[in-house]
Amino acid sequence: MPLHEKLESVYADVLSRNPGEVEFHQAVREVLESIGPALGKHPEYADARIISRLCEPERQIIFRVPWEDDAGGIHINRGFRVEFNSALGPFKGGLRFHPSVYLGTIKFLGFEQVFKNALTGLPIGGGKGGSDFDPKGRSDREIMRFCQSLMTELYRHIGEYTDVPAGDIGVGGREIGYLFGQYKRITNRYESGVLTGKGLLYGGAKVRTEATGYGSAFFVNEMLAARGESFEGRTVVVSGSGNVAIYAIEKVHQLGGKVVACSDSSGYIYDEKGIDVELLKEIKEVRRERIEAYAERVAHASYVPDRLVWEVPCEVAMPCATQNEITGKEALALVRNGCIAVGEGANMPCTPEGVQAFLDAGIAFGPGKAANAGGVATSALEMQQNASRDSWSFEYSEQRLEQIMKDIHARCSETAEEYGMPGNYVAGSNISAYTRVAEAMLSLGLI
Numbered sequence: 001m002p003l004h005e006k007l008e009s010v011y012a013d014v015l016s017r018n019p020g021e022v023e024f025h026q027a028v029r030e031v032l033e034s035i036g037p038a039l040g041k042h043p044e045y046a047d048a049r050i051i052s053r054l055c056e057p058e059r060q061i062i063f064r065v066p067w068e069d070d071a072g073g074i075h076i077n078r079g080f081r082v083e084f085n086s087a088l089g090p091f092k093g094g095l096r097f098h099p100s101v102y103l104g105t106i107k108f109l110g111f112e113q114v115f116k117n118a119l120t121g122l123p124i125g126g127g128k129g130g131s132d133f134d135p136k137g138r139s140d141r142e143i144m145r146f147c148q149s150l151m152t153e154l155y156r157h158i159g160e161y162t163d164v165p166a167g168d169i170g171v172g173g174r175e176i177g178y179l180f181g182q183y184k185r186i187t188n189r190y191e192s193g194v195l196t197g198k199g200l201l202y203g204g205a206k207v208r209t210e211a212t213g214y215g216s217a218f219f220v221n222e223m224l225a226a227r228g229e230s231f232e233g234r235t236v237v238v239s240g241s242g243n244v245a246i247y248a249i250e251k252v253h254q255l256g257g258k259v260v261a262c263s264d265s266s267g268y269i270y271d272e273k274g275i276d277v278e279l280l281k282e283i284k285e286v287r288r289e290r291i292e293a294y295a296e297r298v299a300h301a302s303y304v305p306d307r308l309v310w311e312v313p314c315e316v317a318m319p320c321a322t323q324n325e326i327t328g329k330e331a332l333a334l335v336r337n338g339c340i341a342v343g344e345g346a347n348m349p350c351t352p353e354g355v356q357a358f359l360d361a362g363i364a365f366g367p368g369k370a371a372n373a374g375g376v377a378t379s380a381l382e383m384q385q386n387a388s389r390d391s392w393s394f395e396y397s398e399q400r401l402e403q404i405m406k407d408i409h410a411r412c413s414e415t416a417e418e419y420g421m422p423g424n425y426v427a428g429s430n431i432s433a434y435t436r437v438a439e440a441m442l443s444l445g446l447i
């Protein structure tokens with residue numbers, strides 16, 4: 001069977017085995033469209049049916065999470081952990097708490113995580129989990145009870161050598177603390193390496209909080225440098241105002257750029273003088289308010305409700321909120337407005353049409369698997385510190401992160417060159433990550 005027919009048949013199989021999971025289909029399709037050249041060079045991968053095995057998670061766990069609200073009302077949510085691939089190391093990936101979460105969300109994220117983690121060069125496999133729980137408007141106590149209930153089932157499936165969750169949308173330091181506390185209580189083990197993103201007083205690593213955002217900015221900086229450009233004096237727009245967005249903004253400012261707009265799901269703020277990151281942290285991390293509060297406190301800033309931040313002209317765009325937030329329409333508007341680089345801080349924030357519009361326009365496009373890998377890479381550094389009962393300085397940890405992002409950039413661009421697609425980081429990241437996982441899977445036998 002010709003190669004393209006083999007890949008089409010893998011995709012048809014994924015569609016029929018995973019009905020209705022559209023985000024998962026989208027993530028698989030993107031990889032299948034990239035890896036043809038690698039399969040052409042390595043027929044042994046097709047013979048061993050590596051890609052078909054990669055599309056089937058090693059294990060999928062779905063469970064009930066009952067919890068009680070402050071008024072005594074009983075709620076039942078659904079918990080998930082999809083342990084996708086452990087050829088390179090223990091399953092590793094975050095937990096997402098958001099009402100839109102269903103199995104297809106977790107599978108798309110887990111699938112992407114396998115490739116992202118391979119790109120870091122560190123010994124971590126890929127997995128993802130979460131729940132359809134909506135943390136919005138819930139008290140601290142309610143969040144704690146929910147986390148405890150989730151861990152009361154999840155603890156059986158995770159461990160420092162098995163599966164190591166961390167945060168994602170709706171899961172930050174507070175939630176990881178409650179989850180770790182319950183794990184410790186149930187197992188009677190101070191197993192620091194079972195979760196990452198922990199607080200600094202109980203086994204957390206410096207720079208993990210900042211890592212995804214900082215890493216994305218470092219990656220974009222590398223893409224710009226490869227074209228003889230830099231952040232200096234550039235106008236930047238970031239979507240979201242959560243963990244990834246806040247620290248992407250902070251690092252872009254340190255690298256000489258100016259972020260003039262960021263958003264949440266209700267609208268965006270515009271500040272022509274550049275977003276005040278300390279104020280943003282206060283609003284989002286401490287008070288947990290809506291983004292609108294920024295414009296209420298800064299006289300020269302404005303709040304634009306119910307609109308997408310991509311209408312603001314910029315030279316660099318960094319989507320750091322959620323999946324499929326840049327469609328072909330937004331991508332074309334960005335290109336028309338003079339955008340020269342896009343770095344995906346979020347997972348799969350651009351639709352296939354969005355990605356194609358950027359590639360067609362010849363602008364630098366850094367896919368999430370590469371651009372946002374700094375978070376999970378720093379989680380792997382947290383695991384290293386936990387294993388050796390050590391704690392590194394902020395400066396050393398940040399240097400490690402920067403070097404890892406430079407190495408990922410080099411790996412993607414060298415692979416793209418090698419396969420005759422210079423500057424195409426989509427092809428470079430998919431082929432490079434796929435090859436690494438495929439080689440490990442071949443060595444481990446039929447698993």
Ligand SMILES: NC(=O)C1=CN([C@@H]2O[C@H](COP(=O)(O)OP(=O)(O)OC[C@H]3O[C@@H](n4cnc5c(N)ncnc54)[C@H](O)[C@@H]3O)[C@@H](O)[C@H]2O)C=CC1
Pocket residue numbers: 094167168169170171172212239240241242243244245263264265266320321322323325345346347372373375376
């Ligand atoms: N936290 C981490 O270390 C990593 C996160 N990511 C990805 O980065 C993205 C953001 O995650 P976090 O910052 O951790 O989550 P978070 O919960 O801290 O922040 C999410 C932000 O996105 C905004 N948002 C959600 N839906 C939106 C929409 N429809 N329109 C506009 N804004 C929207 C929220 O208002 C919030 O500001 C996600 O795609 C996540 O998978 C990727 C790698 C690592």
Ligand SMILES: O=C(O)CCC(=O)C(=O)O
Pocket residue numbers: 092093094095113116164165166167168196347372373375376377379
């Ligand atoms: O740090 C981790 O293990 C997870 C990060 C994550 O969920 C991601 O890279 O999307």
